[in-house]
Amino acid sequence: MQLGSLLMRRYSAFALAQQSESAWPVVVILVLLSLVAESAQAQEFRISQDCAMVGCMPGDLPGLPVQITQPGHYRLVGDLLLEANDGFALYVGAPGGAVTIDLGGYTIRGAHACVGGTPPMGGGAPVTECSFTETNGGAIRVDAVSELTIRNGTIRGIRSQGISVSAGNLVLIEDMLITENGSGITVSRSTPSANALLRIRRVSLNRNLSYGLRTIGDDAGIVILENSQVFGNGYRGVSLDAAGASVVREVQISRAGQHGLVGAASNKRCYSTSYFANNGGAVQVFGCPGLYNRCLQGSC
């Protein structure tokens, strides 16, 4: 628990008590309750817009990004608003450590929205324009970590990437809605990472201005995208440009401005993945052979 907000809550309770002597027993109970609750949660760092202004945990400097430099469990307890020129909202730089970020159902939010890119079967076109004016750097940037899990929340309206991964031996991203950003998830390893594994599942990567998912640069290791939906992205739905094996499995990819999926490097396989209305109805997918893949419009 961040000390500043804890003291603030305590202060508020005591201020209440000063206004009425009869409130003292209530104050004691409230303080006792908060101590019990915080003790039980001691292993988890909470992140909020309020604490970000003063530093949410040891190693985190005031202001955004909230800097995660120690292994541990981190949970959003409210939306995070990324203002113009804020850089990133969350920065992960915890070499050799295991980090879990639970967005707690909350949203990392920029102030902007995109036009176009309606849901898969509802007609319409890919995103054509977003009202980005600020220069912020992205919602979550992963620069150094051993094991990382990001789950359970929304990233919306950020000018750059929703999640930018450049490190991590084992990375799991699940149960996320990533929409109306510059790109959804970008994997760009700072060093060749043939031993790394990235698993992305149960995510919706939709209506981002450029890519839904893109791997680029040096060997990204093994990348798995499964049980997800990718639609309405302005350029490509999924672009697997980095070396390393990738499997796309049971994903619906639709209404990208260009190909639904491009496996530009070797060693990409798709299974039970469907494509619809990408690339203006022309070729839907390039370079990802496999079984049970279907192009409902255009050719595979």
Add this chain to the structure above:
Amino acid sequence: MLMKPCCITALGLLAVAAVSAAFAQDSGPFIEISAACVPEGCFETDPPGLPVLITEPGHYRLTSDLESDGTTSVIVVQMQNELFRRGVHLDLGGHVLRGPFSCIGTPVSSCNTAVTSVPAIRFEVRNGSLRNGTIRGFAGPGVLALLLESGLIEGLMVTDNASHGIEMIDVVSNEGYVIRDNILHRNGGDGLRAPQGDFGHALISGNLATGNHMAGLRIGRGARAADNIAVNNASFGIMPWSVLSPDGQNCLVSGNVLFGNNNDDAQMNCSASNQTNQCNSGAC
């Protein structure tokens, strides 16, 4: 201003009830295991130090990472005879059991320690569940499950162990069990190594077995492996023991994606398949 006694009593009762409710909500009906309690024993029947010894049924949860020298077990579940069939449910709480060792290459070519049979978690119980955490860097298998009759192993990330990721021995699977949604990545043996004998009614589903030194998933007689992904393992993606099931098949497999295993040679060596699996780019 003084309060009336009735109000003070009511507030006191409210406080007790509220504190109890808060504690129950936050800690749950779990017995906690953490690095802080290990030196003195985390509960009455647990002796000081590692391994944490669980001999009583119940729900246990890790509330911090645990580290060891990698050659001794971190958690041992071992029921007494009269408690053997009662359940142990162990939730790693998203935390890490960490040893110091690591492996080289994908698929793994070697690890920087001699292989032992001592697991990070020894799970010796008839009925139970094990879930939600990372096991990394041990000389033995990440998990050794013995005598499991019914239960669930899910949501584990098992990596960089010099032996198998999850090893199962002497399974008594009359009721069936499920191994699902685990990541078995770059271990020095098989990703999953099921017992050679009857493995009946087990469901192995949604697992990711990648870069292991031997097979991705080594399954036993009668088990069903569905919707798993095995990539870049040194041996087969799915490999049965040679013993055939009563219906003459040694694999019950469907919907698996196997790719880049076995040096790009055959991806699985099952005697029969319903052809819904993908081996490299085609059906198998």
